[in-house]
Amino acid sequence: xxxxxxxxxxxxxxxxxxxxxxxxxxxxxxxxxxxxxxxxxxxxxxxxxxxxxxxxxxxxxxxxxxxxxxxxxxxxxxxxxxxxxxxxxxxxxxxxxxxxxxxxxxxxxxxxxxxxxxxxxxxxxxxx
Numbered sequence: 001x002x003x004x005x006x007x008x009x010x011x012x013x014x015x016x017x018x019x020x021x022x023x024x025x026x027x028x029x030x031x032x033x034x035x036x037x038x039x040x041x042x043x044x045x046x047x048x049x050x051x052x053x054x055x056x057x058x059x060x061x062x063x064x065x066x067x068x069x070x071x072x073x074x075x076x077x078x079x080x081x082x083x084x085x086x087x088x089x090x091x092x093x094x095x096x097x098x099x100x101x102x103x104x105x106x107x108x109x110x111x112x113x114x115x116x117x118x119x120x121x122x123x124x125x126x127x128x
């Protein structure tokens with residue numbers, strides 16, 4: 001189960017790197033940033049799809065999109081000197097609360113061995 005959460009973490013980090021390189025590509029006119037953007041987004045998609053093999057969809061997508069949004073905003077502040085209003089900060093705080101609540105609700109799900117279910121489902125599909 002741990003490796004699927006690592007894959008989810010990789011997808012979050014590559015999403016942030018992709019967003020940064022997308023901004024620096026200047027509408028795909030800077031080719032080195034454009035190729036980096038495409039490459040890290042492909043890694044992000046693969047990592048996210050790998051994580052979703054076991055991590056429930058609502059948890060995986062919620063954590064990926066929420067953490068990506070909050071961390072990208074933090075990078076925007078530090079690298080690009082963006083400022084946020086109180087409303088924007090409150091919105092980011094609500095996203096963090098949502099991520100935490102998704103993870104708490106997913107704790108009961110962890111008792112299920114999703115990897116074993118995946119194997120059983122594959123065996124049933126092949127048997128049809």
